[in-house]
Amino acid sequence: MTQELLAAVVRALSLGAPLLLAALGAIVNERAGVVNLGIEGMMALGALAAFAVAVEGNSAALAIAAALAVGTAAALVHAVVTLTVVANSYVSGLALAMLGAGVAGLLGRRYEGIPLLDPVTEEPFLVAAGLLAVGLWGFFQFTRPGLVLRSVGESPAAADALGVRVMAVRYGAVAFGGALSGLAGAFLSLAYRPAWTDGMTGGMGWIAVALVIFVGWHPLRAVLGSTFFGLLYYLQFRLQDQGRIPVEVFGAMPYLLVIAALAVSGLRKARGSAPAALGVPYRRGER
Amino acid sequence: MSMTRAACGMLCALSITLAAGARAADPKPADPKPAAKKLKACFIYVGPVGDLGWSNAHDEARRLAEKALPGLETQFVEAVPEAQGLPVIDRLVKSGCKVVFTTSFGYMDHTVEAAKKYPDVVFAHATGFKRAPNLATYMADFYQVYYLNGLMAGALTKSGKVGYVAAFPIPELKRHISAFALGVTAARPGAVVNVKWINSWFSPQKAREAAEALMVEGNDVLAFTEDTATVVQVAARKKVPSFSHYSPMHRFAPDFVVSGQLVHWEKIYIDFLGKVQSGAYAAGKLKDVDYWWLLREGAVELGAQPGMAINPKHVDALKKAQMTVGGKQVPVHDRVMELLKDMSSPDPKFDPFTGPLKDRNGAERVPAGRRMSVEELNSMQWVAPGVMGPVADEPK
Numbered sequence: 208m209t210q211e212l213l214a215a216v217v218r219a220l221s222l223g224a225p226l227l228l229a230a231l232g233a234i235v236n237e238r239a240g241v242v243n244l245g246i247e248g249m250m251a252l253g254a255l256a257a258f259a260v261a262v263e264g265n266s267a268a269l270a271i272a273a274a275l276a277v278g279t280a281a282a283l284v285h286a287v288v289t290l291t292v293v294a295n296s297y298v299s300g301l302a303l304a305m306l307g308a309g310v311a312g313l314l315g316r317r318y319e320g321i322p323l324l325d326p327v328t329e330e331p332f333l334v335a336a337g338l339l340a341v342g343l344w345g346f347f348q349f350t351r352p353g354l355v356l357r358s359v360g361e362s363p364a365a366a367d368a369l370g371v372r373v374m375a376v377r378y379g380a381v382a383f384g385g386a387l388s389g390l391a392g393a394f395l396s397l398a399y400r401p402a403w404t405d406g407m408t409g410g411m412g413w414i415a416v417a418l419v420i421f422v423g424w425h426p427l428r429a430v431l432g433s434t435f436f437g438l439l440y441y442l443q444f445r446l447q448d449q450g451r452i453p454v455e456v457f458g459a460m461p462y463l464l465v466i467a468a469l470a471v472s473g474l475r476k477a478r479g480s481a482p483a484a485l486g487v488p489y490r491r492g493e494r
Numbered sequence: 495m496s497m498t499r500a501a502c503g504m505l506c507a508l509s510i511t512l513a514a515g516a517r518a519a520d521p522k523p524a525d526p527k528p529a530a531k532k533l534k535a536c537f538i539y540v541g542p543v544g545d546l547g548w549s550n551a552h553d554e555a556r557r558l559a560e561k562a563l564p565g566l567e568t569q570f571v572e573a574v575p576e577a578q579g580l581p582v583i584d585r586l587v588k589s590g591c592k593v594v595f596t597t598s599f600g601y602m603d604h605t606v607e608a609a610k611k612y613p614d615v616v617f618a619h620a621t622g623f624k625r626a627p628n629l630a631t632y633m634a635d636f637y638q639v640y641y642l643n644g645l646m647a648g649a650l651t652k653s654g655k656v657g658y659v660a661a662f663p664i665p666e667l668k669r670h671i672s673a674f675a676l677g678v679t680a681a682r683p684g685a686v687v688n689v690k691w692i693n694s695w696f697s698p699q700k701a702r703e704a705a706e707a708l709m710v711e712g713n714d715v716l717a718f719t720e721d722t723a724t725v726v727q728v729a730a731r732k733k734v735p736s737f738s739h740y741s742p743m744h745r746f747a748p749d750f751v752v753s754g755q756l757v758h759w760e761k762i763y764i765d766f767l768g769k770v771q772s773g774a775y776a777a778g779k780l781k782d783v784d785y786w787w788l789l790r791e792g793a794v795e796l797g798a799q800p801g802m803a804i805n806p807k808h809v810d811a812l813k814k815a816q817m818t819v820g821g822k823q824v825p826v827h828d829r830v831m832e833l834l835k836d837m838s839s840p841d842p843k844f845d846p847f848t849g850p851l852k853d854r855n856g857a858e859r860v861p862a863g864r865r866m867s868v869e870e871l872n873s874m875q876w877v878a879p880g881v882m883g884p885v886a887d888e889p890k
């Protein structure tokens with residue numbers, strides 16, 4: 208029994224890690240007021256970059272650096288489009304999700320079917336994700352830059368009036384979100400399943416998008432949420448032959464829970480914990 | 495505002511173009527060879543060619559056929575959604591294709607329609623069962639190989655539990671899992687095959703979590719049907735032996751992959767296209783042309799890598815393991831090699847689905863002395879004794 212529980216927790220943490228990393232990144236850019244639905248695409252690019260560097264350069268550190276860099280670069284495209292050009296951020300994010308997955312599939316052809324014979328262990332990623340969650344919580348809660356970032360997401364005009372460089376903060380937050388999505392991709396292609404295949408992110412980016420809403424933009428709750436989603440995913444297979452509950456329920460649960468969370472906050476006639484200026488473009492002097 | 499819209503429009507258009515470029519049509523005309531009989535054959539794939547799976551194997555076969563047959567020119571379109579079959583066929587026929595291969599079950603009805611629309615074009619549909627005067631069907635089936643892999647899995651399991659990560663509960667998988675289970679129980683009476691369904695042909699995440707769950711439940715040998723090498727890799731991390739599927743996967747876990755199944759569609763393509771070139775096959779002559787090719791024809795192979803039926807690292811263990819055949823003790827290794835030789839011969843004496851066979855609920859399915867017909871194998875809904883776990887559409 209203990210062993211069974213332990214195994215389930217290990218699976219939950221392992222599958223939860225990429226969700227947590229990507230969600231933490233998204234929490235940062237959304238707390239600064241910028242929506243980026245492109246997680247799936249940035250994750251795919253990060254996964255490919257990490258795998259390619261690991262195969263060619265044989266260095267895990269370089270591979271992770273590459274994933275961070277590629278994730279950042281992809282996010283910056285989104286930042287330019289939504290912050291500087293001020294296009295619709297939801298459309299741009301969707302485009303980035305498709306573009307990232309498509310480009311990764313195209314560029315990744317020569318890496319299909321190659322095993323990574325020296326896989327990276329999962330534990331460092333899990334520890335890093337946990338530390339990041341705590342660190343981000345502290346950052347938002349106790350530090351002045353954290354407060355500044357949140358103020359940009361709540362009321363960019365007020366922050367601007369106080370001398371905060373809204374654009375710079377938002378650019379930085381989006382870049383950080385991209386880096387963590389890239390890192391989540393690196394986890395998938397270096398550790399979780401050490402290989403590259405087109406489509407290997409398998410919708411995890413979208414679950415991360417949902418997770419952010421489910422945990423109310425809170426880094427510590429994201430740890431619990433990602434572990435819970437990971438556990439549900441594992442249980443749909445572990446409980447398959449028990450016959451009591453249809454396993455499809457577990458597969459659909461993350462989405463059902465997000466809808467429930469949205470409904471609850473809607474019933475409360477509140478926006479929940481969503482940053483007040485989330486998804487609202489800011490241009491100085493416009494009201 | 496207009497600038498905003500323009501930027502969005504451009505970005506959207508760009509993304510769609512790029513995404514389409516990545517996955518969709520990539521027709522590559524081959525250089526025509528100086529040849530006796532010119533023929534243009536075209537292939538429609540359901541997946542991308544780089545997927546190390548189903549479509550990749552068809553594409554390898556296409557290239558081998560092109561090499562083998564002078565005068566043959568080929569073209570392919572990859573990642574064609576099954577609902578898009580007909581428009582793509584239209585395009586290919588317009589571009590001069592005289593033979594069109596549709597390589598996924600889901601293209602069946604579109605292929606039938608196209609065959610009516612273009613009576614002079616030769617069509618061949620993989621894994622389907624609908625034929626026409628200018629539409630043949632073909633399949634390279636693994637069930638014999640699965641039986642041999644089952645024998646080895648039965649020999650290697652210590653717990654008596656073998657895990658199987660399965661894609662969809664359709665006749666093809668029921669046939670393969672049943673053949674596998676018949677092998678497992680022949681080598682190790684009382685052993686079971688625990689099946690987890692992932693309801694996906696391609697999902698590394700599902701394949702991994704299903705494999706993890708199977709190992710937690712005490713399954714100490716794994717086999718699977720899914721388009722990536724995930725199960726092989728996950729099993730190897732826990733030092734669990736596994737059987738690869740469809741593509742050469744030995745290199746993903748050289749110490750732990752025991753064997754597996756490999757496909758050689760080129761055997762069918764070369765034979766078929768050769769006969770089209772010679773005139774033996776033509777539109778109007780295909781009503782009864784149905785390839786059901788097995789070990790005998792070389793369309794499938796035992797192994798995780800071409801030319802290596804059993805990983806040498808596992809040969810000793812398989813030689814030590816004994817099983818009872820006709821009242822005599824035989825090493826499992828020898829039994830596997832003997833049956834492989836027999837089923838690869840022109841007139842096999844052995845077939846895994848020879849009666850008497852009961853399903854797992856005890857109902858008689860094949861009477862003593864009779865072999866299952868191709869039709870029965872193709873529509874098989876029951877599963878063999880030893881298969882555990884829920885199975886959809888199973889007759890009561």
